[in-house]
Amino acid sequence: MSIKTEPFILNMGPQHPSTHGVFRMRVTLDGEVVVDVEPVIGYLHRGIEKLAEGRTYTQNIPFTDRLDYLASMTNNFAYVLAVEKLAGIGVPERAEYLRIIMAEMMRISSHLMAVGFFLNDLGAMMTPVLYMWREREKLLDLFEMVCGQRLTYNYMRIGGVSHDIPEEFLPALKRFVAEMPKFIDEYDQLLAENEIVLTRTKGVGVLPEDLAINTAASGPVLRASGVKWDIRRADPYSIYDRFDFDIPVGSVGDCYDRYWVRIQEMRQSVRILEQAVAQLPEGEVCAKVFQLLRPPVGEVYGHIEAPKGELGFYLVSDNSIAPYRFHIRPPTLINLTALKEMVIGWKVADLVITFGSIDVCLGEIDR
Amino acid sequence: MFDIVFWILAAVTVGAALAVVFLRDVFRAALCLVFLFFTIAGIYITLHADFLAVVQVLIYVGAISILIIVAIMLTREVWRGSPSGRLRIPALVVGLLLLGMLMFTAMSTKWHISDVPPQEPTTTAIGAGLFGDGGFLLPVEIAAVLLLAAVLGAIVLIREK
Amino acid sequence: MSVGLEHYLILSAVLFSIGLYGALAKRNAVVILMCIEIMLNAVNIALVAFSRYVVPVLLTGQIFAIFVMVVAAAEAAVGIAIIIAIYRSRESVDVEKFDLMKW
């Protein structure tokens, strides 16, 4: 039984605590029930794709930092991989390991934020966020130690990484890797079994498997829907084929599965870190690459498994020092495609958590 | 002491009632109605009916006024205001006539005023009166059924076909 | 003259008449409902006043007032339900537009 009401339109955002940035959803509500959602984006549009056409390949690296600013090292990684593929440049062994260490640390850091703010969207009053922030701060300390910044790292270089790690880095990382599983257990204990969380998230915002594939959802969102697809395994880049890790897969594709998949991926990342730290060889960290790189004419699409999904760079070179076309395939914009299907019929509160469970980053959506 | 309180309350009550009738903004009229209910609770206290006063607040302020406010919201007639209809003048005449008659009756009748001081506290006495021997047990049951029927009826009326 | 039964009765009469005027003259159905509530309250005042001054021992008037409140609650619920139901079909709560009972 429902009482007939007239639908009204609510502008959620661009200033709203749960839009994780400047995102706007034009929501049509019938009472509290969501009837229609239309994402309105572009508030953070900076035209990076156009800017990049006027800068050298190296100069573009800092711009990639500003895409998904919660995982900027991964963006560096994807970009330099694409350029290396375009120009055919090899990377020293140590640099490969360092890149993977950084990428996995970044994944943990990004997932910590995602899970924390997802729980905050559920109404858990900052506590999970602050607990997870504590671990993220430890990682940021390490990043700062390596490259001097806490948010926009600009660490990867074409042909390797910019600096070798300082000597106190490895002990600190080992210590982090040793204690991190304990903290993940604590997060699980904090809210993973909480009845309120289960009720709020189980069965809510379901993204069915076929729709997930058809909307090209990627990353944890795709895996939560039950598709075992991880580019690290499916199309191994860098040296991911040397590591032993599992791909956690959800079953239903609801908010809880996405939450669960992220928690499990953190555990797997810790596993990869353990192996990488143990195998880290000595040696050079950067191949000799000419500063004003001129890759041969051609095009390349390089994609990696970023924390939020498949991050792709499509580069076209005309043998000049700047890319002819520089296109970014942002994972979260594409993950948002199915938002409407996921939330229709649910309440406003479910819209918020479904959006939170997709884990968007507006820097990347708007570019 | 009670006299002053009564006069103040009576004046405020009548003022609030007039506001309910004459205010154009329906939402404000409803707020005045809430206020009216409050002052009537005060009048009950001057009549030594403390339990009734609390019940007045509980039922009228806590429940009925909220119902009315929700109704105002759902019908969205606030901005159209509360105009008077064609029957304004006849209604005024009839109202005044009735007021005259009632006041005449109240003044002219010889009431049998009892000298017994009022009971206090009234809670136990009302309880005994309602549920005790020779009380109003059956009317209470009927009132319960009435409420149930009203709730069901309201639900049936409101629900979509 | 100190306040006595007559004062309460006159207050009740005044409130009742105001309520009656409102119920007869206003066009908004919700306001009419509010006016009916005023009338019921006026009656309650009279009942309690009688109870206080005429039969202070029995409290029958107060008990009656409680029943009146029950009826008022039921009336408010059903009345508002009716108003909303009519509002849905007529898009208005103007009683002058409610002429379903005509002929």
Place this chain on the structure above:
Amino acid sequence: MRFERYGVGVAKGMVVTFKHLFRHPITVQYPEERLVVSRRIRGNELVWFPDRCTGCATCAKSCPQGNIEIVTHIGDEDKYVVDKFEVDTGRCMFCGLCVESCPYEALAMGISYERAQYRRRQLVLSKEELQLSDIRRPSGYARPKIEPTLPRQSLLVDWDREEGGQKLSRLPLSKKRGRGV
């Protein structure tokens, strides 16, 4: 919602928060207490060494934003004399590419992080302002020689480290007041 676990899940969570009630807070009482920043910190300023600079403008070319404005004329000994060396730190994104590209180590990142100003204009640093001074010191970013001279970074990982059977619940901090470290 079915409380399939009779509220055990809720209770577990409450226990976790209760445990945290007795852990030491990780808050740092800035500005009285400060964390020691990384030796490679890219603080929000640059340090320019005029004596080493040849005016080759490699830094200006490598800057993605075109922030570095450098004007030279050819002076004695056929060397460039730098007339103007201005960095607009309001537009700078502190990527460090200029520092990395400088062949003579004439440019370095600063270690300061309290460089807020009231006017945008004040963020444009002139040749004089950019030079080494008490309040403007270079960091070890891409300058391996400077790096070991700086204090060890305070790490949150060490927050509850046990040392000699005793639990450190304090971060290693520098308690010095004033700007910079």
Place this chain on the structure above:
Amino acid sequence: MTYHIPWIVFLLPLFSFIIISFILRPFLNYRPKLGGYVTIGAIGAACALSFWLLVEVLSAPGHKLEIPDIQWLLIGDLSIHIGLMVDALTAVMLIVVTIVSLTVQIYSQGYMHGDPGYHRYYAFMSLFTACMLGLVMADNLVFLYLFWEGVGLCSYLLIGFWFHRPAAADAAKKAFIVTRLGDFGFLAAILFLFYKTGTFDIGELHGLAIAGTLTGTTLTWVAIGIFAGAVGKSAQFPLHVWLPDAMEGPTPVSALIHAATMVAAGVFLVARFFPLFENSEMALTSVAVIGGFTAIFAATMGLVMTDIKRVLAYSTISQLGYMMLGLGAGGIAIGIFHLFNHAFFKALLFLGAGSVNHSTGTFDMREMGGLRKAMPWTYATFLIASLSIAGIWPLSGFWSKDEILVSSFANNPILFYLAMITVFMTAFYMFRAVFLTFGGEYRGGASSEHGSHGAHQLHESPKVMVIPLVVLAALSIFSGWLNVTGRFDEFLGHGEVHSFTQGFFGILTHPLPWISLILAGSGILLAYAMYSAKWLSAEAIGKAFSPFYALFSRKYWFDELYERVIVGRVLVDGLFAGCGFFDSRGVDGAVNGVADGTAAAGRALRQAQSGQLQVYAMAIAVGIVAIMVCFYLFG
């Protein structure tokens, strides 16, 4: 404490109904079995308490428990009490009802498994059991009538349980309407009785009848009226037509309601008012005659039916006729004793049929066959019941049926001969059913239609269905032995010592049992010859007696008679048309004249009806003021 037990016995199933339908409702979606457990628990407890009551009654003086009444209604001087009475008759009926009900409910756990209306079924069954218990324990006519209609209602609901099937819905309506005809007589009798005596209390009525205050025509009419109710409910001629159709309900329902308990309520009713009947020769005779005639009449139709449940239905009608005959000819004890035994073996037969259906998916005997091997337990129990109903020594049917034969022989020889023929027929059609169902080869079941029940899928029913069969089979064997020494008759207050109460073997020294045994044996033999050994061709015999065959198989055209003649001609063409004529001309003419005048006036007056609430309210207010003014001016 004893006084509470009847109430508890009555209230347990009622509460079970309330719990299932109102309290458990939200859980039933994911705990469907809950309804069944509640019902079985309630009825099991009621059954145990019934035995306690029986023991109490046995030891009570005059076999009657005194239970204080509760005042229910007070209208003027008339006070209607709610009260229960427990005497020997009630105690026996309680045992019958609770045992059969309990076994049927347990059986239903298996039979109704997976039905979407599972809990609805149990709710109705609980309600039925409650009503039936109330009916047998009621101590006044109002209460009795209430439950009388209550069981009718439950019967209606349960026949129409699968209401989406038109046949079931029609059958439910038919049952309801036909029994209402009889109930009309019953109601008239109650009202007449009250008009004459001013009391509803059954005990007082008994007293009045025995004391002779109530005599003559009054008594006869009252008795006939009550008997009309019994005829309707017990499906006696001529109101028998509903019972075969009632087989559209679930089989356990047929077993409980349309075989063992509710249809027997008519017999019980006659027994309950037996003091009234006793004082009216004519009433007693009509009971016997109707009973005897129904017995043979229904048996003839049972000979030719192909649907196993219909065979059993006609057999039920026939056996109920026996009971009536027993009541009319012999007295309470004899009729009730047959009721007692019949309840067990007939319930067993129905449950057996249900079990067969569970396996084959059909009720048509022509499509069964050869189930003996596949369903040994069902076969064995079905056979026991068949032997019992055929009256084979020493099974229970023998004892009660032959007792009826003896008493009718003494009372009315014509009825005795009819009854003797019925014995033969009973044996024949029952064993026809047994041989067709269990003997020979499997003939495909419902597979001829949708192929889901191949021979290889034949299986014994689950344990939960078999155990009630076994329990009932045991009762079908042994329940008759209760009266071997006449204890049962004595208990029910039947004074005279019968020739049939001379011990287990002593009975065989009489000639009459032998005759009936021979008749029954020849019936079985004939059935064997025709349907098992195929010595005689059933078709040939059918052709030879084709007029009879047609007569029997078309059920004497009774349905058509009712449909065409009574409903079509008498009611529609006669009564309704006459009324219609009077209505359209006489009444309407007058009405129209008045109406035209009124309409003209109304047209003038309706201007006042603006349809606006406030105008009316204003009129009221003006009226009040006017009245007050008048009061002050003129009062």
Place this chain on the structure above:
Amino acid sequence: MTVALNGEEVAKKITEVFPDSVAAANKVTVVVTSKSLYQVAEFLKNTSGLDFDYLNNLTAVDYIDYFEVIYHLTSLKHNHSLILKTRCYERDRPIVPSVVKIWRTADFQEREVYDLMGITFEGHHNLKRLLLWEGFVGHPLRRDYL
């Protein structure tokens, strides 16, 4: 490891069903005419053995003479990939059929290309500007936009 299918082989398969649809093909890419794009896309998605159910990326490049719209396809089932391209030559009003009905994911990406590159996707249910506001003049990612 995702296998990049040989464009020429795939082109052969396509021409078997849709002759005249392939404009060019090389080792990695298949270029189809924009008219037949929708049918070819449907074919690539639904043909067993190809099963390109996953559209990784959709973008466009302005080669001044023509626009090239690029579809990066992957089959999750077989773990192989293909680059599908189409070209449109009218600079004033380039039109390409929309593939939203085949791959729902093209929704935002086509809007983005429309917004920044000015290519109209025929059959898109909601072709509005995505990143820039309504009323913005020009399409910034074209080479001639300054």
Place this chain on the structure above:
Amino acid sequence: MTLLEQFQLWLATIWPEWAAYITPAIVGIVVVLAFVLLTVIVFIWYERRLLGRFQIRLGPNRLGPEGIFQPIATALKVLLKEDIVPAKGDKLVHWLAPVVVFVPILLIFAVVPFDKGAIFSDLNVGIVYVVAISSVSAVGIYMAGWASNNKYALIAALRTIAQMVSYELPVVLSIIGVVLMVGSLSMSQIVESQNIPFIILQPLGFVIFFLGTVAEMNRCPFDLLEADSEIVAGYHIEYSGMKFAMFYLGEYGHALAYSCIIATLFLGGWQGPLLPPIIWFLIKIVAVFSVIVWMRSTLPRLRVDQLMAFAWKCLLPMAVINLFIVAAEALWLPEALPWIMVVVNFAFASILTLLWSRLFALGGGRVEV
């Protein structure tokens, strides 16, 4: 005889009647107001500090010793802010709403017994008075939501109505359980009759009352009116300055008031050994408040339909059952053996919790549109 009444009697011997009537009233009002405002300020500080510690932060600690003056600074800051009224809002109602929210909360303290006799007015209908008065603030919240002319505020206002009305029922039913044991509606008598605190005698009633009041005062996990992640700040989204401060004070005043009521009804009020009664009372309200803060720091929020379902499907039936049990025990159990009741009630509480957790689901939530 409360202390104020004694004071009044004593005054009447030396002062004229009217002055003797008014003075104690004023004194009482001042004392209660002072208590409320002071305690609220301390509570604000306490909650922020405690919440900080739960979240391994420090919380405000700069102003004064351990930051005790931070609420005052906050209040000053809030007071100095610009008072914004939405242009299309109803200005009068917008102004009135904070008052209507705040005043009833103050009025509740009139019947809170702080000590033996230390009660402003020992009404014989005390607890009904509390329920009646506290339902008034729902109107205030509704007014705020309405007058803001903001869709978020309106959603919050609608939620208020639903939530307050729904949770009032279980709260009142669990109060009746207490009243049945005491036999009086007066708050002071309720305290005096608690030789064993009712939390032990009626654990289920306590849990229902506690959850119901947490919902009534809109605290986590039932804080749907303010749900900042969904409807931003709910009904006070358009408030700033002094008016916002009133809401803020009102919220903490509400928490304080209900802590007092819970302490009075279930924890034995001011009763306790050794320490002076007022200290016991303070300890109890702080304990209750700490639990509320603890819940706030841990639990996420329910969804609106689950919230309603929780009231109607869980709390209400359990409250009814609890009431029946308590009534039966009050009738039949001998007065001398309260411990039997404790055992029985704990057993019932656990059985009911088990049953409800097994049998009741709060519903899926998805609506076909």
